[in-house]
Amino acid sequence: MIDFMLNGQRRQCAVSPDTSVLELLRETLGHTGTKEGCASGDCGACTVAIGERDADGRIRYHSANGCITPAHQLHGRHLVTVEGLAEDDALHPAQAAMVACHGSQCGFCTPGIVMSLFTLHEAQRGGDTQALAPLTPQRLEAALGGNLCRCTGYRPIRDAALTMTEYPEARPQWLDAAAPESTAPLAEEPFAQPTSLTELIALRRRHPEARLVAGATDLWLEVTQRLTHFASLIDVTRVAELNAIEETTLDDSRRGWWIGAAVTYSRLEPLLETHYEAFAHLLHRLGSAQIRNRGTLGGNIANASPIGDTPPVLLALDSRLWLAGPDGERELPLEAFFLDYKRTALREGETIRAVFLPRPDPARRLKVWKLSKRREDDISAVLGAFAWRVEDGVLRDVRLAFGGMAATPRRAARAEAALEGQAPTLEAFRAARKALGEEFQPMSDVRGSADYRRLSAANLLERLRLSIAQDDTDTPREVMLHAYAH
Numbered sequence: 001m002i003d004f005m006l007n008g009q010r011r012q013c014a015v016s017p018d019t020s021v022l023e024l025l026r027e028t029l030g031h032t033g034t035k036e037g038c039a040s041g042d043c044g045a046c047t048v049a050i051g052e053r054d055a056d057g058r059i060r061y062h063s064a065n066g067c068i069t070p071a072h073q074l075h076g077r078h079l080v081t082v083e084g085l086a087e088d089d090a091l092h093p094a095q096a097a098m099v100a101c102h103g104s105q106c107g108f109c110t111p112g113i114v115m116s117l118f119t120l121h122e123a124q125r126g127g128d129t130q131a132l133a134p135l136t137p138q139r140l141e142a143a144l145g146g147n148l149c150r151c152t153g154y155r156p157i158r159d160a161a162l163t164m165t166e167y168p169e170a171r172p173q174w175l176d177a178a179a180p181e182s183t184a185p186l187a188e189e190p191f192a193q194p195t196s197l198t199e200l201i202a203l204r205r206r207h208p209e210a211r212l213v214a215g216a217t218d219l220w221l222e223v224t225q226r227l228t229h230f231a232s233l234i235d236v237t238r239v240a241e242l243n244a245i246e247e248t249t250l251d252d253s254r255r256g257w258w259i260g261a262a263v264t265y266s267r268l269e270p271l272l273e274t275h276y277e278a279f280a281h282l283l284h285r286l287g288s289a290q291i292r293n294r295g296t297l298g299g300n301i302a303n304a305s306p307i308g309d310t311p312p313v314l315l316a317l318d319s320r321l322w323l324a325g326p327d328g329e330r331e332l333p334l335e336a337f338f339l340d341y342k343r344t345a346l347r348e349g350e351t352i353r354a355v356f357l358p359r360p361d362p363a364r365r366l367k368v369w370k371l372s373k374r375r376e377d378d379i380s381a382v383l384g385a386f387a388w389r390v391e392d393g394v395l396r397d398v399r400l401a402f403g404g405m406a407a408t409p410r411r412a413a414r415a416e417a418a419l420e421g422q423a424p425t426l427e428a429f430r431a432a433r434k435a436l437g438e439e440f441q442p443m444s445d446v447r448g449s450a451d452y453r454r455l456s457a458a459n460l461l462e463r464l465r466l467s468i469a470q471d472d473t474d475t476p477r478e479v480m481l482h483a484y485a486h
Contacts, residue, residue: 002186004074007084008174008282015071017190018223018230022046022066024074025081030376033082034066038286039216039224042377044147047112047290049119051078051175059176062266062293065120065146067222069294070213072191073235080175082111090170094118097160097167105151111156113147116289116392120144121164122175135162142467143442145376157430191229191233196239197324197353204349205233205326210234212351212463214262215294217287218303236262241353242298245271248356250320256358258322261298261351268297274358278368285370286310288377298352301334304408305343307447311338311409313368315401316385317358325350338408364389364397367467371456373447380404381448388419390468395419395428404447405440405457414439415461429465433458 003012004031015024025031025048037045046066051059059078085092091099094117104110120143124135149157160178186193190208194200203210210232222228236242242262249255259268265283269292272280283292286309300310301321302353311334319334327350334355337345346352360366367386372378383403389396398419402413414435423429442453 002072002075004076005078005174005177007080008177013071015441017070017072017233018228019071020067020220020223021048021064021069021071021074021079024071025066031081031083035108035111036067037109037112039067040221041068041288041291042146042148043109044116044118044288044290045109045301047115049078049080049115049122050074051080052076058252061119061122063116063143063146063290064294065217065290067224068216070191070216070220070233070235072186072193072233073216073237075186075193078175080115080118082114082288085114087170087172090168092121092170092172093164093167094121094160097164097169098157100167101156101160101163103152103156103160109147109149109151113144113149116143116147117161117164119289120161124165131385135165137274142284142289145284146290146376163251180312186235190231191235193238194236195216195238195240200234200236200239200242200351201324201326204351207232207234208349212302214299215264215291217291217352218299218305219294236351244354246354250356254358256356258354259297260354261302262296263298265292265295265297267310271357276357276366278366282309282313282368282370283379285372285376291377294380301337301355302344302346302352304338304344306406306408307383307404308343308409309370309380309383309403312383312385312401312403313366314355314357315411316366316368316387316399318387318399319358321355322354322356323347323350324353329353331356335411338410341407361389363391365468365471367464369460369463371448371460379447382453382456382460384457384464386460388468390424394421394423396421400432400436400461402440402457405442405453410440411441412436424465424468426465429461433461436461452475 001012001014025034034048035045037043047063048066049061050064051061083161085095094114095296098104119347177243192203194203211230213233214236242260244260246258248258269283300308321332321334321337323330323332325347369384370380371379371382380403385401387399398416400416404408415432418432418435419428436457438456442450444450
């Protein structure tokens with residue numbers, strides 16, 4: 001039995017482990033304003049807002065795709081849908097702006113767009129002053145990047161977003177109300193919500209058949225696309241140790257942060273924007289705001305997909321994993337974690353506790369480039385992550401990692417060896433591209449042929465050479481492009 005708030009009203013519902021928020025709303029609670037479009041977290045028609053208390057005691061709302069969000073994760077939280085925004089017939093600013101700017105035509109995607117605008121408006125309010133923060137083009141793009149509309153051309157939707165602050169602040173008071181006080185974490189099967197690592201390990205020992213779930217941004221596709229039935233689930237999103245970000249020192253030369261496996265991309269963004277700009281930029285290519293609000297770093301690694309976006313970057317940064325299980329805890333280089341397609345070094349009952357992100361070395365550089373059919377909210381065809389430093393005119397500590405080029409995310413060891421200790425010349429990179437072609441045999445699929453992947457990976461190495469040349473000589477961009485074309 002889950003206990004939560006829906007548009008200011010307390011609800012208690014019995015749900016099966018594989019019930020989504022969208023299914024609960026439409027089929028059980030009769031709230032049909034939330035639509036199903038793709039059932040895979042791509043279109044945004046099912047966008048809802050989920051609220052929970054932050055460290056300051058305030059209710060913070062984030063957007064989420066209802067189609068791939070497990071309903072049991074609503075327990076003890078707030079759920080807001082498009083039906084709940086108007087207060088005494090006064091439209092919320094997000095709704096009023098959409099009406100005034102003619103932001104809806106067929107209307108199917110409109111509820112999801114309104115909910116994305118609602119969470120954007122809530123984020124703008126921020127702070128205790130309740131003053132609306134300026135809306136930059138980057139924030140607007142990030143907020144609406146996960147909502148597809150085939151009718152309006154987006155201009156009126158953009159206009160609505162930019163003019164929300166001009167409408168009366170008709171905001172339901174219950175948005176700041178407390179969640180049900182009796183909502184202790186779920187502790188009984190068929191799903192459980194442990195709050196400590198000790199509880200999690202004990203649950204896994206008793207129920208080895210249970211699937212682990214965090215953001216569900218990939219797991220839930222087994223339900224919506226493959227019609228898989230989950231008999232039992234263990235939700236790791238409330239395990240304290242898995243939600244921590246702790247600065248630490250591994251040894252005299254390695255300082256950094258242990259990032260809990262259940263930390264979402266959205267929570268990770270501020271740290272990356274401060275210390276790893278290239279990594280932070282990748283997150284905006286990884287998925288929509290709805291996905292980044294739910295997806296976790298640990299989940300992206302444990303999923304062991306050859307086209308996961310974060311593993312190549314972490315491989316280039318020489319990251320490590322902190323694993324915990326019934327036999328204790330251990331550390332493992334990320335490079336040793338991926339064994340084969342969807343196979344990892346996790347032992348029975350073991351889970352990823354945290355990921356070590358090293359503090360950047362001022363002498364080292366990082367470049368990350370993702371190739372995909374769409375610029376945003378799309379899966380990689382090829383992803384390259386490159387770390388290096390230049391010492392006395394030669395390359396040192398070269399790390400070249402790729403996704404989409406093998407059965408696992410993998411470093412290009414031969415290409416690294418071809419560049420290590422060499423000046424970043426055309427000849428050195430020609431040897432690296434030759435070595436790259438010899439050590440990877442990518443597959444062909446709907447995202448790209450094997451030939452396309454080989455050529456693209458080689459071109460990314462050439463792009464790296466030109467980038468290093470630009471850093472060293474301030475080569476004009478048009479000269480770089482001319483060299484790249486040849």
